[in-house]
Amino acid sequence: MTAFLRYCAMHRFAIPAFLIASLALISADPQPAAKTPLSEPRQRLLKGNVAEARSGFETLLADAKHGPAAAIGIANTWRQNGSYDKARTACDDAVKRFPGNADVLAARGDLLYDLGQWDAALADAEAALKIQDDHMPARWVRARILRDSGKLDEADAEMRWFVRAYSAASNADKDISDPDLLLLVGQAGAENARWHNLNRQYSFIINEVYNDALKFDPDLWQAEYLIGSMLLEKYNRPDAVEAFDKALKMNPDAAEPYVGKGLAALQRFDLKEAEEFANEALHRNKHLPAALRLKADLFVIGGELHEAEKVLKAAVAVNPRDEATLGKLAAVLTVMKRPAEAAKIEKDVSAFDTKPAVFFLELGEGLESRKLYAKAEECYAKAATLRPKLAGPSTSLGMLHLRMGREEEGRKLLDAAFVNDKFNVRVANMRKVMEHLDRYQEIKTQHYLVKFDGTTDRLLAEFVAEYLEEVHVDLKKQFNYEPEGIIPIQIFSRHEMFSGRTVGLPDLHTIGACTGRVIAMASPKAVGVLKPFNWGRVIRHELVHIFNLAQTDYQCPHWLTEGLAVKNEQMKHPFLWTQTLRDAFDENTLFDLDTITLGFVKPKSQARWTLAYCQAHHYVEYLIMRHGEESVAKILKAYADGMDNDAAIKSVCGIEKAAFEAGYKAYLEVVLVPAQGKKRDRDETLGKTLEELETALKESPDDLDIKARMADLLLKKSQNVEARKLADEVLAAKKGHPVAAVVLSRLLQQAGDVEGAQESLTAAVKANPDNAGLLLGLARVHIEGKEFEKAAAVLEKGRKVAPLDGDWLEQLARVYAAMEDTAKLTAVLDEVVAHDPDDLDSRLKLGQTLLDAGDAKKALLYATQAIQIDVTNETAQKLYVDCLEKTNGDAERMKKRFQRKE
Numbered sequence: 001m002t003a004f005l006r007y008c009a010m011h012r013f014a015i016p017a018f019l020i021a022s023l024a025l026i027s028a029d030p031q032p033a034a035k036t037p038l039s040e041p042r043q044r045l046l047k048g049n050v051a052e053a054r055s056g057f058e059t060l061l062a063d064a065k066h067g068p069a070a071a072i073g074i075a076n077t078w079r080q081n082g083s084y085d086k087a088r089t090a091c092d093d094a095v096k097r098f099p100g101n102a103d104v105l106a107a108r109g110d111l112l113y114d115l116g117q118w119d120a121a122l123a124d125a126e127a128a129l130k131i132q133d134d135h136m137p138a139r140w141v142r143a144r145i146l147r148d149s150g151k152l153d154e155a156d157a158e159m160r161w162f163v164r165a166y167s168a169a170s171n172a173d174k175d176i177s178d179p180d181l182l183l184l185v186g187q188a189g190a191e192n193a194r195w196h197n198l199n200r201q202y203s204f205i206i207n208e209v210y211n212d213a214l215k216f217d218p219d220l221w222q223a224e225y226l227i228g229s230m231l232l233e234k235y236n237r238p239d240a241v242e243a244f245d246k247a248l249k250m251n252p253d254a255a256e257p258y259v260g261k262g263l264a265a266l267q268r269f270d271l272k273e274a275e276e277f278a279n280e281a282l283h284r285n286k287h288l289p290a291a292l293r294l295k296a297d298l299f300v301i302g303g304e305l306h307e308a309e310k311v312l313k314a315a316v317a318v319n320p321r322d323e324a325t326l327g328k329l330a331a332v333l334t335v336m337k338r339p340a341e342a343a344k345i346e347k348d349v350s351a352f353d354t355k356p357a358v359f360f361l362e363l364g365e366g367l368e369s370r371k372l373y374a375k376a377e378e379c380y381a382k383a384a385t386l387r388p389k390l391a392g393p394s395t396s397l398g399m400l401h402l403r404m405g406r407e408e409e410g411r412k413l414l415d416a417a418f419v420n421d422k423f424n425v426r427v428a429n430m431r432k433v434m435e436h437l438d439r440y441q442e443i444k445t446q447h448y449l450v451k452f453d454g455t456t457d458r459l460l461a462e463f464v465a466e467y468l469e470e471v472h473v474d475l476k477k478q479f480n481y482e483p484e485g486i487i488p489i490q491i492f493s494r495h496e497m498f499s500g501r502t503v504g505l506p507d508l509h510t511i512g513a514c515t516g517r518v519i520a521m522a523s524p525k526a527v528g529v530l531k532p533f534n535w536g537r538v539i540r541h542e543l544v545h546i547f548n549l550a551q552t553d554y555q556c557p558h559w560l561t562e563g564l565a566v567k568n569e570q571m572k573h574p575f576l577w578t579q580t581l582r583d584a585f586d587e588n589t590l591f592d593l594d595t596i597t598l599g600f601v602k603p604k605s606q607a608r609w610t611l612a613y614c615q616a617h618h619y620v621e622y623l624i625m626r627h628g629e630e631s632v633a634k635i636l637k638a639y640a641d642g643m644d645n646d647a648a649i650k651s652v653c654g655i656e657k658a659a660f661e662a663g664y665k666a667y668l669e670v671v672l673v674p675a676q677g678k679k680r681d682r683d684e685t686l687g688k689t690l691e692e693l694e695t696a697l698k699e700s701p702d703d704l705d706i707k708a709r710m711a712d713l714l715l716k717k718s719q720n721v722e723a724r725k726l727a728d729e730v731l732a733a734k735k736g737h738p739v740a741a742v743v744l745s746r747l748l749q750q751a752g753d754v755e756g757a758q759e760s761l762t763a764a765v766k767a768n769p770d771n772a773g774l775l776l777g778l779a780r781v782h783i784e785g786k787e788f789e790k791a792a793a794v795l796e797k798g799r800k801v802a803p804l805d806g807d808w809l810e811q812l813a814r815v816y817a818a819m820e821d822t823a824k825l826t827a828v829l830d831e832v833v834a835h836d837p838d839d840l841d842s843r844l845k846l847g848q849t850l851l852d853a854g855d856a857k858k859a860l861l862y863a864t865q866a867i868q869i870d871v872t873n874e875t876a877q878k879l880y881v882d883c884l885e886k887t888n889g890d891a892e893r894m895k896k897r898f899q900r901k902e
Helices: 002-012 039-046 050-058 067-080 084-097 102-114 118-131 136-148 152-171 179-196 200-216 221-233 237-250 256-267 271-284 289-301 305-318 323-335 339-352 357-369 373-386 391-403 407-420 425-438 458-479 495-503 535-551 558-568 575-586 596-601 606-627 630-640 645-653 657-671 690-699 704-716 720-733 738-750 754-767 772-784 788-801 808-819 822-835 840-852 856-867 874-886 891-899
Strands: 441-444 448-452 487-494 512-514 519-527
Touching (some): 067 102, 084 102, 102 118, 102 136, 136 179, 179 200, 221 256, 289 305, 323 357, 425 487, 458 519, 487 495, 495 519, 512 535, 519 535, 535 558, 558 606, 558 630, 575 606, 645 657, 720 738, 738 772, 772 788, 822 840, 840 856, 856 874
Parallel strands (some): 448 487
Antiparallel strands (some): 512 519
């Protein structure tokens, strides 16, 4: 993903040369160009009305003065939507119609360059330059071909020519006024800035060159697109997206800005949005290589390598010399274990580019995305050697070193890259993170180096360091393996710094991550973390990834390492997880081993993301249940040997993957029996908006379920009169309707009629004895009336018949606490904390209750979990020390630790 952005920085964030005109002169204050017969069709083209534009250009073909530009315009109407064959025909016709016209020759050369036909493109450019030596579009064609074929010194001279031509015109008070030529000046100037570390030129190009182009032609969406592209290249995502949006406001049918927005979404790991933008771009131009590459990136992230191969080959068919596309394709083929095909691509690229740094940079990025780190490192190093002036390869290599914990090497590379590219936000962020880490203190254990903010997290770090070694012993035994060397563990006191360490950007929405050989974690009390979380669970989860990835040379599939990580959290699934699994099972929308990766990296919803983790854990549990504990080590070894899912399952389980999947599904059916309760009817009205329900009611005016749900929503909006009217209508037609009865009971409670509310719900429960909503509503009415025994009976029934469809445990905890029934309260709280790893209050209550009852050993378990949520909580500290004293633990050392002044 990021390699495409770096590719743009070093290769070709170019756009077709639209409506190239002759050089004009203007005053120092740019004004829109004077109207000509070409103005109207040009404007229509810029706004995306290609058919109207084409028609307008066609009427001017016979015009001696405007015919050549009109012919170019016709070709560009075909180019805009990807009809490249028709664009080529239009260009050929133009060359025949207007022989010896430099603009027409350069326009065809520009098209041929984009189609990878360099010899023909260069011939057209040279022919145009014989006619007019300072013809900018022709020089731009030649400059790119020189650059892309590895003739860097000659290409450098060509790029500088544009800068000098612009400066000379300005110094002579004859500023360039043609907006299309200013686009070329801007692109050539950006190349010159990249190659010679002229960081200030970026601002000048955006604020002067491209903005002048927009002043001359306010409809020139390409200027905004190029501005956005330069900003995105530097990871300035918000401003880049704003520029892309401006481009789309000018031309809603332009495909390129959608690609830009898709790449911006990819930067923040919003894969759903990135896919939407990729599809929008391809809808407008199904042959656009940049859009096809974006689509391929998304396929690769989701593990859909065959689909990625298809779209990349479609892009190659458009331009067989596009190194960004070829690098991605070679990476996909390498991952698919087709090295001969990948090697052929490398050989072909080397034949037309003597310094194919772009190819190796893109190949490295693709390999890194699949955790083939050693091969990726080789590619980055090769790219850096081939084109040492470019920041991209050094940046990639530096980031990779940091990912692998080789911080000294990584920092040197990033420092050097920053000198060349001071506006790169990602590099700047990572350097800030590393400088931030320089202020941190360290605790070194036998296997780990823990870095932490000594002003806020020393107490936490001491517990983490000890816990790491405890978990290490467990995992070493479990996997019969341990990673070599010291593993870096970094605890950040600011969430934005954790995010920066993980992805180089500030908005990663998680609190722990394994980046390869480094575990980064935000402190539970970190600035930017909304509430404390169980850091012990996070450490165990991420440490499993360290073991699994190292053991398999980073080839452990997502489902297996996540399943093993969840298993090692040593918690029961949250009720939401099981509910999601149940619903997917009932609806036949489960993932399988071929699709589960999509749930982790490209989920269509939060529920699908949850489902992926839940199913991964169950895959591991099924594997162990069916084939024994030893099957885990065996399958890890199979993946380390380079097997895919099919081969690994066959090797370890002795059956085909299809049989494994069938057994897994049968296993899930058994697992879900306790969670199913009574068979439930699906409520099709749940989740619909009031407006949607009103529309549905017009189509089905007698539908009681719709009316009841509308009453429920109206009550939530405090529109009680309307809610009561609808609820009464429903109950008059169907006594005991569950939703309507609950609505009526709430209305009666609000009016102070608790007895009436209870009567309404009791009658409804008789008609629907297993309805979760009614049982929960009735229990709450009993609680309000302090009828705790009745409430407990109703809640226990609800917990049995619909275990996933109500907050039974939460309510039972309230009831048993009110009843002072310690035994039942303890049992309920034990179940509560088993499903919620971050519930501090329940653990404190449970631990104290057990300690008071004389069970100090079990109380210590919950006290330890409380400390793993908030080491600074004084109640948790006291409980922990008290438990240690009762169990002959190291209470004195803990007292001193807690009493120490930070």
